[in-house]
Amino acid sequence: MYLLAEKTGAVIPPEEVEKRRAVLYDFRRPTTLSRExxxxxELAFETFARQWGTQLTARVRVLSSVTPGQVEMMTYDDYVASLPPATAMVLCTVSGSDAHAVLQFPAAGALNWVSHILGSPTAIVAEERKFTRIEQTLISNLLTETLEDLHYSLGGLLKKPLAVGTIHHNAQFAQAAAKSDLMITAAFTVQVGEATVQSSLAIPAESVLPQLGEESTAVQEDYAEDALREHLVSVPMELALAVTDTTITPAQVLNLAVGDVLPLPHPADRPLLLTVDGQRLGSAVAGNQSGRIAAVVVSTEESRV
Structure with missing residues (x-):
């Protein structure tokens, strides 16, 4: 189906219509992620999608691809409500947490993956049913590698790896977390050969949010300028008193001997030059402070170098 814009007469493709679809926001439960x-x-799940597609291609020996979709934060109850009643839900244990992660996909799609693993060159039309013991073993082995790819792709965002636990076939009966627990969810489109299914992943927010940090890592321009200035004021610099430079030839240098006198263009009654890392800052005269040689600043100026 295509959408026809009334004013311009332009035809908007279905995928663009889906992007522009309004999403209801519940102000009573502002469980949204910041843009950063x-x-x-999204970048982490894009990496995971590429890894998952490559792994499926290698295991089922059929060209496969995985396309990432929307990333959201929602309660576990809302996540379950968004799933079809009959679907495969793999509960994955998270070390150090009572809540489980969930990898969801249609059982019929997984049976198609199994048929390819067992040598079928074409896709099969399977019904949504429970897995047999052999099918469950093959799927568990396949998903073990998938979770390894997930842990690698998320990197520091997921400190502890996930492990395949139990497989359920009814979303309402799979108790992966408390209803009010927040989950980071991501949608995926999995294509194996000619068959395409919709899949999703839900990870307990408590396992990911601490690594994201409470505040955005983006630095505002005003703050960046202040931070740079604050950093520069503590940088050590070389301060020196100097006389006006003079120019001599290499021959004069080679013929220098003990007792020779080199005339300098700096008048004896003029203050010395105050320099910072070789750049003129002002002028000062020699003095002393608590028994140490010191310089008394008599003028300051901007360097013209």
Missing amino acids: HSRTL
């Missing part, structure tokens, strides 16, 4: 956090997670 969303972008960080």
Whole structure:
């Protein structure tokens, strides 16, 4: 189906219509991710999607691809409500957490993956049913590698690896977390050969949010300028008193001997030059302070070098 814009007469393709679709926002439960956090997670899940597609191609021996979709933060209850009643839900244990991560996909799609693993060259039309013991073993082995790719792709965002736990076939009966627990969810489109299915991933927010940080890592321009100035004021610099430079030839240098006198263009009654890392800052006269040689600043000026 295509959408026709009334004023311009332009035809908008279906995928663009889906992007422009309004999403309801519940102000009573503002469980949204900041723009910076969303972008960080989107990049991580894009990497995971590429890894997952490559792994599926190698295991099922059929060209496969995985396309990432929307990344959200929602309660576990809302996540389950968005799933079809009959679907495969793999509960994945998270070390140090009572909540489980969830990798969800249609059982019919997974049975198609199994058929390719067992040598079928074409896609099969399977019904949504529970896995047999052999099918569950093959799928568990396949998903173990998928979770390894997930841990690698998320990097520092997911400190502890996930492990395949139990597989459920009813979203309402799979108790991966408390209803009010927040989950980071990501949608994926998985294509294996000619068959395409919709999949999703849900990770307990408590396992990811601490690594994202409470504040954005983006630095505002005003703050960046202040931070740079604050850093520069503590940089050590070389301060020196000097006389006006003079120019001599290499022959004069080679013929120098003990007792020779080199005339300098700096008048004896003029203050010495005050320089910072070789740049003229002003002038000062020699003095002393607590028994140490010191310089008394008599004027300052901007360097013209």
